[in-house]
Amino acid sequence: MPKYDAVVIGAGNGGLAAACRMAKAGKKTLLIERHNMPGGCASSFRRGRFEFETALHEICEWGTKENPGGCRRICDEFGLDIPWHMVPDNFRVITTASDGRMHIDATLPRTVTQFVNEMERLVPGCRKSIQDLFDLGTEFHAAGDYSLSVAGKTDPKYMQEHFPNFLRLGSYTVNRVFRAMKMPKLAQDIMNTYWGYLGVDADHLSFLQYVNMLWLYVNHGAWIPDKTSNELTTGLLECFRSMGGEVWMNCTATEILFDESKAVRGVKTTCGEVETKHVLCNMNQNMVYATMCPPEVVPERMVKLGNARTYSARMFVVYMGLDRSAEELGIRDYTVFLPTSADTAKEYESGKTIATNCNQVMVCYNVVNPGFSPEGTCVVSLTSTFMDDDWANVDPDDYVETKTAFAEKLIKLFEERYGVTVTPYIEELEIATPWTMCNYVNVPQGAAYGFELKDWDNMMPRMMMMGTEFPVKGLKFVGAASIRGDGYNSAIFSGDTLAKKTLAEMKAEEA
Ligand SMILES: Cc1cc2nc3c(=O)[nH]c(=O)nc-3n(C[C@H](O)[C@H](O)[C@H](O)COP(=O)(O)OP(=O)(O)OC[C@H]3O[C@@H](n4cnc5c(N)ncnc54)[C@H](O)[C@@H]3O)c2cc1C
Incomplete structure (x- = not known):
């Protein structure tokens, strides 16, 4: 059976960072990914003459080469060198004030x-x-x-x-x-x-x-890679390979294997079994504990913790390739938040069902990167978040009709709230629902954000409890459901931090 110092399951942002850190420390590391390309949420796909960004609106904690943010510093250490564009403004928001009367239209610039x-x-x-x-x-x-x-x-x-x-x-x-x-x-x-x-x-x-x-x-700016998230994640994969890392693509981890002392001894995959004492898992821990570990190794406390947490936002995205330039269409902003109201509790509540959800964020990539799509065209995505698992109530027979109707509603609301017309200019259109996220990224309920960061379950207690958050010997979780929550920077941070923790444990084992 092949033997590795560490096995990383999943090549999302968190898994890639963990794999790179282990390889950089000279550890024999295997990275396993179900798909034929890395990235998870952070990827791209083509339709016709357009390449669409799957997720990223903007990454934070990046900064410039001269004044890098924490996330960029980590990726620099791995040798990542790809071109980036900075988003000029922080955001524009168009909505109704929480008093229900005043119209808000605010554009907030960069620098404090x-x-x-x-x-x-x-x-x-x-x-x-x-x-x-x-x-x-x-x-x-x-x-x-x-x-x-x-x-x-x-x-x-x-x-x-x-x-x-x-x-x-x-x-x-x-x-x-x-x-x-x-x-x-x-x-x-x-x-x-x-x-x-x-x-x-x-x-x-x-x-x-x-x-x-x-x-x-505000301090480091918001950034996007020149050629979608795919450039970032394939770039990180290349860094991993160049540091001696081994990658098994099209390979799914199906089981974590344990010895008599309930410590990790290996991983079972669709490509065979491998031996290792350290697994860094880029998956939601609830799924791993429930389906990939024998129940006797999972402490009851972790089951209770998993049940007490709330799955976070489930994304719905309409990707549009338009056969007019952003300028011609009157789209001058990169990011526009278009909630119905600035009353966030009300918005959260209405975001629970397909019937009531109207929140959305518009991104037009060409505003920041004019070469993002062929000349005379632009790419716009409308993203809406669901605060509950209402998509689980959709009958598979009604799925196409339901997602199409919801996409049409978002486009109509976008046209009304932003004051532009895009419908006649749609050349390509694709829709991702929480089902898509669930199937592609393998996250429960399509909750690509992991668990909600609220009340008692936020980054501070998670970081402070790092010692007890991973009680199964040799098994750690990285990515959106881990110590710092969702976002590219937080997923990368978690991968890096938990790989460093693993390296420290290895050192202690060797001593
Ligand atoms: C529509 C959308 C928009 C977003 N916009 C932004 C944004 O603008 N800025 C931002 O910072 N963040 C954004 N996010 C959030 C961000 O994308 C995620 O928080 C982050 O990328 C999650 O990374 P992760 O490490 O958890 O990996 P994931 O993306 O969850 O990837 C996990 C990987 O593991 C693989 N895998 C799972 N199970 C197995 C298995 N058993 N065996 C092998 N491989 C497996 C999957 O195939 C996948 O490749 C957005 C997310 C979405 C969905």
């Missing part, structure tokens, strides 16, 4: 100063609260850097002295902090916009998670 100035122009009197928000982001970010520098073994006294707000507010929700800061309601409505990326309403969304994302986007 410009962002704060624009918010003050839009909502006079909010300057201090917005500046305070970014200052908190700076403190939280520094706390994260410190925690990383001491490998999570933080000194409570040092934390108290240097990062008191981090300790105080880390477990609060977004709205609770906004209220404590006395942020005017209209400013809250605008600042809440990123909830659409995080998939949890502002009454429950972890403030830490939110402020981390906001701070990273």
Whole structure:
């Protein structure tokens, strides 16, 4: 039986980062992927003369070569070198204020100063609260850097002295902090916009998670690879190979194998069994514990934890190749959030069913990368998130009709809310539903975001519990359902961090 120091299951962002870190440390590493290409969510596909980005609107924590964000630093270390484009503005949001009356149309620029100035122009009197928000982001970010520098073994006294707000507010929700800061309601409505990326309403969304994302986007900018996510993930795969890593594509891991002491001893795959003491799994732990491990090795606590967590946003995407340029169509923005209302709790509730869901984010890739599709054309995607598993109620016989009707609704709403006409110019159209995500990426309910980052289950407790979060000896989970939650940067971070933890354990075993 072939023997490896480590086996990584799944070549999504998290799995690729984990595999690269292990290979970089000189460990004999096998990466197993079900599909014939890497990426999971982070990929691309072709229809006619268009290449569509499967998921990425924008990556955060990237930054420039000279001033890289944490995620870029990790990928630089692996030798990734691909061209990127920076998104000029942070976002535009068009919606109705939570009071149900006022129309909001706000475009927030990059850099803290410009962002704060624009918010003050839009909502006079909010300057201090917005500046305070970014200052908190700076403190939280520094706390994260410190925690990383001491490998999570933080000194409570040092934390108290240097990062008191981090300790105080880390477990609060977004709205609770906004209220404590006395942020005017209209400013809250605008600042809440990123909830659409995080998939949890502002009454429950972890403030830490939110402020981390906001701070990273504003300070390091939002970025996209020149040639879709496929360039990023095939690039990382090449890095892994060039560091001596071995890849089995078209191969599915079906079982984790254990010895008598309930420690990992190998992996069973559709291409045969392999021996290893360390598995880094780029899958949702609930699925792995339930279907790939014998019940006696899974501690009851993990079953309870899995049941207590809430699956996060399930995506629905309409991908459109249009036979007019963005300019001709009047599309001038890269990202536009188009929720019905800025009342996030209401939006979360209506996002639970196919009948009521109307939220969407529009992205037009050509606005940032004019060469994204053939001249005189553009690519637009409309993404809507489902907050519950309503797609499970769709009869397979009604599936095509249901997804087509929902896509038509999104296109119509987009045309009305953004004030453009695209329907006559659709040359190619493809639709991905939570079923697609479930089938392609192999995530329960199509919840590609893992578990909701809210209340007691956010990045802080997950990171602090890292020692007990993976109680099965030799088995760790990376990716969206892991320590830092969803997003390219967080998945890559989790892969890197847990590979480093695995390397430390290997060192201890050798000693
Ligand atoms: C529509 C959409 C838009 C998004 N937009 C953004 C965005 O703008 N910015 C952002 O940062 N994030 C975005 N995200 C979130 C981001 O894509 C994910 O959080 C992240 O890519 C998940 O990475 P992962 O490591 O969990 O791997 P996944 O993407 O979940 O991939 C897991 C991989 O494991 C493989 N696999 C599973 N089971 C097995 C098995 N048994 N054997 C072998 N292989 C297996 C799968 O085939 C897959 O390749 C978006 C997601 C979606 C769906």
